[in-house]
Amino acid sequence: MxxxxxxxxxxxxxxxxxxxxxxxxxxxxxxxxxxxxxxxxxxxxxxxxxxxxxxxxxxxxxxxxxxxxxxxxxxxxxxxxxxxxxxxxxxxxxxxxxxxxxxxxxxxxxxxxxxxxxxxxxxxxxxxxxxxxxxxxxxxxxxxxxxxxxxxxxxxxxxxxxxxxxxxxxxxxxxxxxxxxxxxxxxxxxxxxxxxxxxxxxxxxxxxxxxxxxxxMGSAEQIDLVPTIASLMDTAVPVNSIGVNLLPYILYDSRHQSDLRVILSMVQNARRFISLKAPNNEALMWCVERSTGVLRRYCLDGRVLRGEKEIVVKMCMKALRLAQENFLASHTLLNLPLIISTMLISFMMTVCSLILVVRKHYPSPISVFLSIFGWRDRHRAHAKDGLPRMFGENISSIFAAVLFALQVAMFFASSLVEEEHDLQYFFFSSCLIIIFATKVRRALRRRRLLRKFVIRESISDDEIEDRRSTFS
Missing domain, CATH: 3.40.720.10 (Alkaline Phosphatase, subunit A)
Structure with a gap:
């Protein structure tokens, strides 16, 4: 093909x-x-x-x-x-x-x-x-x-x-x-x-x-694609790129122009890493000096020593990979004091939110759950409107506990960023269903109470009329 x-x-x-x-x-x-x-x-x-x-x-x-x-x-x-x-x-x-x-x-x-x-x-x-x-x-x-x-x-x-x-x-x-x-x-x-x-x-x-x-070629990084395409197209490499040029692996022409192109790409790669303050600057400087020497000898003698070229390429690629690993490691370093401080602040804000809800309203499970999402000012489950009247305190507590546990467990999912919206849809729709069912239940109960009250009043009026007629 x-x-x-x-x-x-x-x-x-x-x-x-x-x-x-x-x-x-x-x-x-x-x-x-x-x-x-x-x-x-x-x-x-x-x-x-x-x-x-x-x-x-x-x-x-x-x-x-x-x-x-x-x-x-x-x-x-x-x-x-x-x-x-x-x-x-x-x-x-x-x-x-x-x-x-x-x-x-x-x-x-x-x-x-x-x-x-x-x-x-x-x-x-x-x-x-x-x-x-x-x-x-x-x-x-x-x-x-x-x-x-x-x-x-x-x-x-x-x-x-x-x-x-x-x-x-x-x-x-x-x-x-x-x-x-x-x-x-x-x-x-x-x-x-x-x-x-x-x-x-x-x-x-x-x-x-x-x-x-x-x-x-073995394993490479996705970021390696950038300097490689830049070299193939003879364009500048993006200034913040930390990719390693893959040209030595994909250009295997026997012509000296390809030899020089590979070596020149490594020189440019090493200089870019030096400008980004790579930890192994000494190895990168050696790469630049030896590669420049190979290029200079080609300009003077018109040829490249094969053995020297292979040594330079091998050592330079090793230095570039080491520099890249250091850059990648620095991106994954975690600031533990900052993370712990942020978690403590978040925990304190959650506790304060719960305290405010408990002080102002009946502490029904649905109100506690909604307060975790920051809905305290918009969705409050009062004692008369809460779950206890509908399902009983025990069932409502279990429901709120399950939703809260799922919310916490979601953060341990392997595909959190992509799939969390599905759980959020479930959480929010479940809350809306519970609130809607509570409103319907309350409306039906009011209607039944009102009907009983009207019937009782009508019976009382009839009894009064009967007694009046009897005494008269």
Whole structure:
């Protein structure tokens, strides 16, 4: 099907949610907790990213797929780019057919000159996972469909532009057996990455000590995609990127130009890490000095010593990986004093809220539960309107305790960020049902009491008239 290809396994260092993943492999940074919170808003990515760098370099970008890209990167794509709505998770057929049709229109001979970079984002696999589960047989059918799309795309590109192109195929996140994602399991955070070179004939210039193109590259980080694409497209790397350039693993041409390109990419990578104050600056400085020496000798002698080149590449990649690990570790460091202080403040506020409710109103379980959600001023369960009159104190207490326990247990779920809204829907609707049932029960009881009162009054009037007639 294709010429040479390199493949790897990408790892997520953050909750595998769509907007966070897009930020990781466009900006080259690890999203923070604030990004997790803002994920639902899908705001524009304001920091430096590879899409903007490609745009600044004059590349024309067309896009077909998930319309989230248009919210994250507004006005970056050429006219004719098409977005598909990702809201309808039960649709895993038409949503992908639309992307394929868009791709086919862009690959027509009269339109191939209108763009330089094409981004395709298919949603079908993700939708099958959400609607049918992560092990459903429909996934195999969809994967074969994606294989045919890749084959067709490569075939069309080969006919239209020859061999001067690259294809990058990857997943944005995995999924659990249930089809969800958002946790830290291997199935959710591990995705494939494949670089497909349009050249039909290339020789392996790397030794097995660095990379064998017939073997996987091993594990890489999603953020590594940013400097790699920047090098392939000869654009600047986003300033905050902490990705390691994968060029040494995917460029195995025997020509000296490729040797120099790989070494130059490592020099740029090392200098960027030094500017970000990596802890292992000495190893990075050694990488810069030795790599610069190799480049200088090539300029003077017109050749590169193969043994020295392999040593430099191997040692530099080791130093770059170590620097990246330090950067990633610093992003996951927890400020325990701050966390404990925040938890204590939150606990004190909850206690104060409960005290206020108990002092002003009858302490029914529903009022205590609602106060935890901060609804004390809007939804108060008084003694006359509470659950005890409807079900009895014991049942209402159990109901409130179960809801509270579920609320607490929810924070231990592996897919908390993605699935918590389902439990919230259940909590809120349950509270509304209880309140509605209480109101109905109270209205019916008032009606019965009023009817008894009217009947008793009418009987009393009749008795009085009878007695009057008797005495008269």
């Amino acid at each position: 294709v010429g040479k290809l390199s493949h790897s396994r990408l790892m997520c260092r953050h909750p595998p949610l769509q907007c966070l993943v897009l930020k990781a492999f466009t900006a080259g940074t690890v999203p923070s907790f604030a990004d997790v919170v803002m994920n639902f808003a899908s705001n524009e990515i304001s920091e430096d990213n590879i899409v903007d760098q490609l745009k600044y370099a004059g590349f024309r970008i067309v896009f077909c797929g998930d319309d989230t890209w248009f919210r994250l990167f507004p006005k970056r794509f050429e006219n004719g780019s098409e977005g598909t709505v990702s809201f309808f998770v039960n649709d895993y057929t038409e949503v992908d057919n639309n992307v394929t049709l868009c791709m086919e229109r862009k690959l027509k001979e009269e339109r191939i000159e209108d763009w330089d970079v094409m981004i395709l984002h298919y949603l079908g696999l993700d939708h099958i996972g959400h609607s049918l589960g992560g092990d459903h047989e429909r996934l195999d059918v969809k994967l074969k469909e994606m294989d045919s799309v890749i084959k067709k795309l490569h075939s069309e590109m080969s006919e239209l532009v020859g061999t001067d192109f690259w294809m990058v195929v990857l997943g944005d996140h995995g999924m659990t057996e249930a089809g969800g994602h958002g946790g830290s399991s291997m199935r959710e955070t591990s995705v494939p990455l494949v670089f497909i070179d349009g050249m039909q004939e290339r020789a392996n210039w790397f030794t097995d000590s660095v990379s064998d193109p017939s073997e996987p």
